[in-house]
Amino acid sequence: MSINLQKGQKVDLTKDNPNFSNIVVGLGWDPVRENKGLFGGLFGGSAPQIDCDASVIMLEDGDRFIRKEDLIYFGNLKGEGINHTGDNLTGDGDGDDEQIIVKLNEVPQRIKKLVFVVNIYDCIKRKQHFGMIQNAFIRIVDKSNGKEFLKYNLSDNYNEKTALIAGEIYRYNGEWKFAAIGEGTRDASLSDLVRKYI
Template sequence: MPTEIVKKGKGVKLQSSSNAKLSKVKVGLGWEVRKGGQLDLDASVFMLGEDGKLPSDEYFVFYNNLTSPDGMVKHKGDNRTGDGEGDDEEILINLSFISPVVRELRFVVSIYDAQARRHNFGHLEDAYIRMVNLENSQEILHYDLDAEFSDDTEVEFARLVREDDGWKFLPTEKGTKIGLQGYVDKFIPEL
């Protein structure tokens, strides 16, 4: 399957009759900072139930909670500089065995301590998110995070939605300035 460049508003079916075996994927985040700068991007996954909320706190996978309760979403750890080639942060996902209480995976890229450090996506020269089929190491989706978010400190870039016949990737492309805690507050169930 060739790489598909994802455009805003266009969904891509990840599991279908033509691609039924797609199960293990990697989501990779990469970035470069403008010369002389330093910036820490963080990839996070909110595993949401039917009500659009986290079934429990442990279904929020990020640099301080590296594995979901079902073990099917694993964050490979925090890269604080973006130095080096290739993906700077990786999240491994086994779509076939994600807990049935999870109906959606929501992916957010945030800048660590952005408000205090006065950082935003405008400090980046290049940032991307991609999805790779781990069975054959082939990139199946590539999504560029571009200058459109130059004033923002977080980007909700995509959703994986469980449908009757598999998972669908939907780019959302929403920039915010609410901080990662703002997303936690949005997705945590009210008591």
Template structure:
């Protein structure tokens, strides 16, 4: 298992011949509170070569658990959230799949990642053998309302993972603008 730093990438299929199915786990620990806590909601966005979402049917989140092509699916909860990716089912026009989470203000009011003390994204095989892990830095997140954890992306015929940890103070709206998602 490789532990990555922000900006680093790791070959998945190139170093694991025959790998066609991965589980992407997103997790975090939040400080317990007597009052409302931030409700963190994960998303996966399937993007084309321009870096934008192909369509809103290519989003996977709590209201749309499976992508239109069934290649990306929310599954169990070994981490806070787990997302299955079947590489052979991902359409050729998809060049990357972005994994992020945002603080949903509709559940418990405005919030930020300030109450989150640790967060990670990991990529594992279908039998839960961890291939890579990225522990996100949770410093200076008092105004961060959305965070891109990492991405799977095509490189020639292979799939790779890139650790990102990019925070947004503009929440879901900022991510939607950057990736062409219509809300």
């Protein structure tokens, strides 16, 4: 049975599940539909084309980003123990919009935390922000059986925020835990987000 988390909650991933090592981190969102014109409400309106990108920042001791290879995103899909399945340009459709496969037992010992972030591509030029997004979530699925282990719905007001720190998977006393973060930021790009950890 899936665990529904609230902002700030933490949950053990491997302490009671030693074989829980091959996981899918799914991130999803939907553009808010705009009702324009006389018949807008009648026909469901249109949704803006918003290109959200999910990424993983791999951190060493002291929450430090050290190596450029430790940033997993649409331009670098593979890292040690991590595989990004690719970019979704619109957010249309049900379910996960982007997925990141993590083999926890293959993540190098030097990595202490995996930070899962979502940013809006070219947000300044396009004048887009997360107030134009709804139904955002991060979830973890056991890849071996396809069962959802946990889900965190990001339900805060993210108006004028251009990036989200969705959640973190981190080492604690030799085990892996997940923290529901849900922090919106005004970072204009993935590079700006990464600079927080340099």
